[in-house]
Amino acid sequence: MFTDLLFEEGFTKVDAELDVIFVPTDDLVVEAMLKMAAVTKDDILYDLGCGDGRIVVAAAMEREAQAVGVDMDPRRIAEANALAETVSVTDRVKFLQEDLLTVDFSAATVLTLYLLPSLNLKLKARILSELKPGTRVIGHAFNMGRWQPDAKRAMGGVYIYKWVVPAPVHGTWEWLSEECKVYRVELLQAFQMLSGQAWIDGQEVDLLEAKMLGDRVHLSIKASDAEEADLFISIYREGQLLPAADSKQVSVGVRISV
Numbered sequence: 001m002f003t004d005l006l007f008e009e010g011f012t013k014v015d016a017e018l019d020v021i022f023v024p025t026d027d028l029v030v031e032a033m034l035k036m037a038a039v040t041k042d043d044i045l046y047d048l049g050c051g052d053g054r055i056v057v058a059a060a061m062e063r064e065a066q067a068v069g070v071d072m073d074p075r076r077i078a079e080a081n082a083l084a085e086t087v088s089v090t091d092r093v094k095f096l097q098e099d100l101l102t103v104d105f106s107a108a109t110v111l112t113l114y115l116l117p118s119l120n121l122k123l124k125a126r127i128l129s130e131l132k133p134g135t136r137v138i139g140h141a142f143n144m145g146r147w148q149p150d151a152k153r154a155m156g157g158v159y160i161y162k163w164v165v166p167a168p169v170h171g172t173w174e175w176l177s178e179e180c181k182v183y184r185v186e187l188l189q190a191f192q193m194l195s196g197q198a199w200i201d202g203q204e205v206d207l208l209e210a211k212m213l214g215d216r217v218h219l220s221i222k223a224s225d226a227e228e229a230d231l232f233i234s235i236y237r238e239g240q241l242l243p244a245a246d247s248k249q250v251s252v253g254v255r256i257s258v
């Protein structure tokens with residue numbers, strides 16, 4: 001009865017099914033979000049709950065990216081397609097009338113969200129498990145609970161947040177250094193935060209720093225008799241830690257236990 005009354009007042013069945021109402025992001029904030037993600041023509045941007053398509057269209061128009069908008073409301077999809085046509089970017093954008101909670105967004109290299117804290121939390125597990133390490137997630141106004149942002153910026157009374165999807169690097173790893181010593185680290189991971197222990201040829205040593213961004217891991221390890229710490233920079237690829245060009249690591253890092 002209550003919904004009947006609402007429908008009579010212009011509140012439609014689609015409105016009743018939405019998880020959040022349409023509130024567009026201000027154009028200056030759109031620009032700041034694209035800048036924070038450093039969107040380029042090589043990116044595939046997904047905006048979940050795309051509204052009138054302004055973020056998707058701006059990514060295509062200003063950054064030449066491929067971009068996909070998802071919205072459950074057919075009125076928003078119609079507006080978004082009209083906007084894309086007006087500025088002639090229909091070849092680079094696509095709008096899907098689907099539920100953002102179930103749509104496949106695994107192709108994204110940039111994900112934008114202006115939803116609600118509860119929706120961010122519902123999406124968090126899928127973001128971490130389905131998106132490639134290094135994918136940038138830009139949130140307007142709402143955070144991700146315990147997953148701290150890698151960057152944030154105040155914008156017109158709210159924050160915009162950037163998270164970089166971290167590679168799953170928890171576990172015990174071994175590799176060889178330039179001096180043919182066996183380095184072992186046990187990494188504990190909470191999102192992008194790392195801690196742990198290190199050994200050189202079986203002797204426990206100091207793990208001075210362990211940090212990561214996306215698929216890049218930086219480890220600073222110091223033996224008690226060494227004057228300086230060794231810095232290892234690795235790139236996570238398909239379950240291995242590959243040495244970056246300027247790293248002291250000479251062999252591929254292999255995970256010996258999870």
Ligand SMILES: C[S@@+](CC[C@H](N)C(=O)[O-])C[C@H]1O[C@@H](n2cnc3c(N)ncnc32)[C@H](O)[C@@H]1O
Pocket residue numbers: 017018019020021022023024025047048049050051052053054055070071072073076098099100101113114115140
């Ligand atoms: C706050 S607006 C954000 C619009 C746009 N992203 C922007 O920043 O300008 C949220 C959008 O999410 C859409 N929406 C709400 N629940 C949804 C759902 N379950 N699946 C897809 N879209 C949904 C609404 O129709 C609305 O357009």
